[in-house]
Amino acid sequence: MSQRDWVAAAIHKIEADFNRSADTHLIPLALPGYPGIDVYLKDESSHPTGSLKHRLARSLFLYALANGWLREGAPVIEASSGSTAVSEAYFARLLGLRFIAVMPASTSPEKIAAITFHGGQCHLVDDPGALNAESNRLARESGGHFMDQFTYAERATDWRANNNIAESIFKQMAAEPHPVPAWIVCSPGTGGTSATLGRYVRYRRHPTQILCVDPEHSVFFDYYRDALAGNADAARRHHCGSRIEGIGRPCVEASFVPTCVDAMAKIPDALSLAAMRWTSTALGRRVGGSTGTNLVGVLHVAQAMQAAGQAGSIVTILCDAGDRYAHSYYDPAWYTRCGIDTADSDAAWHAAVSGAPLPELATAQA
Structure with a gap:
């Protein structure tokens, strides 16, 4: 294909x-x-x-697809400690894509469980200020795409x-x-x-x-x-x-x-x-x-x-x-x-x- x-x-x-x-x-x-x-x-x-965040995740995935940013077999990465990651994990699984949530190590076990329930992986970091840098690193090294909700949320929604x-x-x-x-x-x-x-x-x-x-x-x-x-x-x-x-x-x-x-x-x-x-x-x-x-x-x-x-x-x-x-x-x-x-x-x-x-x-x- x-x-x-x-x-x-x-x-x-x-x-x-x-x-x-x-x-x-x-x-x-x-x-x-x-x-x-x-x-x-x-x-x-x-x-x-x-x-x-379900609405946002749907919009972000459609925006990334229309822009040619997502590829078959390449992972999706997001910097999120909560609901956006849960929702993006859902849509990644729908498309058969690996999903990695980059999150603070202090994230609640309930949210980690919700992300893994939808097939996502949780990559925990000690410094919450380093989430974007770590997401960019993972995307670069894996050949995947960093969704970057905080940049694209306002423009992805129609x-x-x-x-x-x-x-x-x-x-x-x-x-x-x-x-x-x-x-x-x-x-x-x-x-x-x-x-x-x-x-x-x-x-x-x-x-x-x-x-x-x-x-x-x-x-x-x-x-x-x-x-x-x-x-x-x-x-x-x-x-x-x-x-x-x-x-x-x-x-x-x-x-x-x-x-x-x-x-x-x-x-x-x-x-x-x-x-x-x-x-x-x-x-x-x-x-x-x-x-x-x-x-x-x-x-x-x-x-x-x-x-x-x-x-x-x-x-x-x-x-x-x-x-x-x-x-x-x-x-x-x-x-x-x-x-x-x-x-x-x-x-x-x-x-x-x-x-x-x-x-x-x-x-x-x-």
Whole structure:
């Protein structure tokens, strides 16, 4: 089989897999203190690999195939400690390709197990800052391809349509009382989702605004605030990685496009995790920490809408299930090790859900 024929067959396999998949659900979530403001969770945990990153992995594979970067028999390498690696392992196995996830040695056993379940290999490194360099080395020495999600996430997704997450949200909202959301709230990992959402609402001429919520230990919020002031520094660094897995970065990634975002907020980890625990109880199933970060952003804009006398809808993303975080967010000992007081944050969150003001957040708006 020629390379061109192999690429055509590979794309066909991915498209056929997509045709066999149902869309993800849009779940209403009641906020008792905010009558007239309807909140919805786009449940990305129902993808075959259990997270929002399933969409990204599909797009990255199609983009790499169309560019001629993937070859029969050559491995696929990705720098990822979590959900992207799980999803890429799924698509690599679909195409009969070897997949190697380059990950920090501290990665949870649940995520390592999920990657190996889908046929991937885990290459652990001691220095999290060396993931890209090690991925490039492995790709070079093996003749494989480094996917590099943090560079290509914003350009691999077809943001105009093709049932991307934005188009899916608006189709599912069509019969709701407020079909065009006032806000869509997301959190940046690569920045690809905020770019897709921001581009789509502008392209379709919707008045919907995009709020991007950044976790405590991440550089995106500071970079965005600096960009608004005209002095953005792409070399800006944060001293450590995010405790909210899957979102936040210690450096500015190429896929984060600040001009696609209408506003940002910095969310304390303790409040994110309190929102995560409340949401898990409200839904009757565990969700991940990034969903909690998103819910704090939802409450932030809901309070602003209520203060302005506005009714409407807000949509956010349920990024993944909480089963992958049994060792951390659902383990009381983890909070003790991290010095996080759950009693104060739970009390603040429960009061805010009932209508009390949120603790003050650092915010920036274009």
